[in-house]
Amino acid sequence: MRVHSVEFQSFNWNGIIFAKIACPGCNFRCGYCFVPDIVFSKQGKDGKTVIEEIRRNQVMHGVCITGGEPTIQKDLPIFIKKLQLLGLKIMIETNGSNPEMIKKLVQRKLVDFVRLDIKAPPEKYDLITGSNGSWKPIEETMTILENWGGYWEAITVWHPGLTKEDLQKIANIVPGKWVVTQFQTGKLIDPKYNTDVCFDEEFIESLVGPREIWVRTKSHERRVR
Numbered sequence: 001m002r003v004h005s006v007e008f009q010s011f012n013w014n015g016i017i018f019a020k021i022a023c024p025g026c027n028f029r030c031g032y033c034f035v036p037d038i039v040f041s042k043q044g045k046d047g048k049t050v051i052e053e054i055r056r057n058q059v060m061h062g063v064c065i066t067g068g069e070p071t072i073q074k075d076l077p078i079f080i081k082k083l084q085l086l087g088l089k090i091m092i093e094t095n096g097s098n099p100e101m102i103k104k105l106v107q108r109k110l111v112d113f114v115r116l117d118i119k120a121p122p123e124k125y126d127l128i129t130g131s132n133g134s135w136k137p138i139e140e141t142m143t144i145l146e147n148w149g150g151y152w153e154a155i156t157v158w159h160p161g162l163t164k165e166d167l168q169k170i171a172n173i174v175p176g177k178w179v180v181t182q183f184q185t186g187k188l189i190d191p192k193y194n195t196d197v198c199f200d201e202e203f204i205e206s207l208v209g210p211r212e213i214w215v216r217t218k219s220h221e222r223r224v225r
């Protein structure tokens, strides 16, 4: 298992202090992606070193494994098992492109919480991710998670490639908790995405479909439905 970087005590979620483990590499090339350094990285520490660092830092209760895309690494289940042996809760942030891996993780009880990116409505998926046939695996992942019974949420960055109509189409697809987050400009994979998006919270409140809708900005997070 390769790890690009570890951020200790990165965030507190429901009273649980998480470290963030960023995995190098990704199978998508989303133009709006704000972690190009991680996506194009092939290097990193080995998992063993990271587990030892985490073992020594006893303040955390959980780890959020993110990327890049963590599920492209075949030894992810073994890595997680070792983290669980330290008594840590496991959160995975994924683009959903590897339903087989997600199935393995939930069936083997290797994950407590999954955050799944939904980047666009199905017909725009390939355009946004720069990857052919990209929607079908995401749909499969969503079905696996919906049947799982564990805690998961779908998350959509309202990036410059998404119109209000696209947002409603995504809302029609997501069954459970859906978080819409504000896009941040910066160093992106495709500089043409580097433009502000009007984050219209009232519009998000008006959307129908998911059981729960939340908005997340730099300054706040709140449930709007």
Ligand code: SF4
Pocket (backbone or CB within 6 Å): 026, 027, 028, 029, 030, 032, 033, 034, 035, 039, 067, 068, 069, 095
């Ligand atoms: S935003 Fe796209 S390119 Fe960036 S890490 Fe996520 S899936 Fe990969």
